[in-house]
Amino acid sequence: MRSSCLNILACAAPAAFVATQACAWEAQVDLGISVAQGNTETSDTDLLVAATHEGGRLHHSITVNTHRSTATLGGTELTTQDVVDADYALQIQRTGRWYTTVNLDSYRDIGLDGRITLTAGAGTNLLDSAVATVSVDFGAGRTVERISGADLEETVVRWGVTAEHALSERLTLFGGARGLHLNGGADIYDGEAGIRLSLTERLSAGFRVDVHQEKPPRSGREPTDLLMALTIGVSF
Template sequence: MSRFILVVVLMFAGSGARAEWEGNADLGVSFATGNTESLDTDVALDAIWTGERFTHEFDLTAYRSDIFADLGGPWLRAQNVVDADYAMRFRRRGSRWYGTLNADAYYDLGLDWRFTGSVGGGLQLVDSERHTLIAEIGVGQTVQRAADAAFEFGETAWRWSLEGQWWLIPERLEFSAGVRWMHIDGHGEIYDGETVLRLVVL
């Protein structure tokens, strides 16, 4: 699957905020191609705290995903989703290796709640002011509501990814591209590629 995403980001920060905090308000649209085609539009609020060893990120996103069989083909279904996500990254001083912890609550307005927790690790291959390159591995587990309204364990997913990011215009226009492999128990394997263009407006 290849994906092109154009995201317009409106950034804000409180005048009394500490230097480690950064706040974002994001508006985005994405186009995806692969086994299915999709068109996504979203609005998101982000808060990121960056320290010497730990990074904490909180995201609240509302988006609509229209999924169809082929470009120009019939629409299969539309998803209206609210997603709350927490991600933590931690590393030893001076190390390029890091660990990750992620918790996600996902609500599809046409279906129900789903929760995902994952752990993993990564290696920062390149780190400069203009570009970065990272490789990550991880495993995640979903918990979802069953037909009898009780929660049950869902799919377990194993993943590997490689992603590069480049500032085409420093702090204004960012381009990123990556590849991902994922194995979802009971569903098989997914291979996809993603390209992202992000415009930051202060």
């Protein structure tokens, strides 16, 4: 009979990063691990590191999301999913609602050596209160994909939306979505939604759903990846 257990751990942000910018940056690290044993042995690891810095007109945001899924069949370990998704966003505030934005996105998965996208555009805060925030942005730029050692460069249009709502002092809903339209006709979408419960001033627990979709999908791949994760997190 197949049995499974869920182990949830916390992890610290890189010491050098925090030490040099301790007063300037705020960081959140979420980690979820699941292990199954029995007829099939599997393990899944999901790590999310998010850091933000607000200073005057400039707002920096860095997000790194990694997921690795492996299965052991007949003593052979198979990597079924290996994702690294890193994003950097710079917002330059122009007015109380509008800002200029620069986004640098990097994505790697099985079958894709890497995709790097650089866009510039504008965004606006549709809602900004102590309870809820909603912002949207849009821009254009270039993307470079490397598949099997070959590079493909295309013009891209990007859009994004982020939202957060505090249900109480300890419970927060959050979500976001981003889309890329390549001039070659492909569309790439990323989205997440979740809930975070503050356990202490620095420790939290959460549940998150991540979706990644590519139309058309790469050869041999399904168009949609769905990931659900229970996490424990620590903030700095």
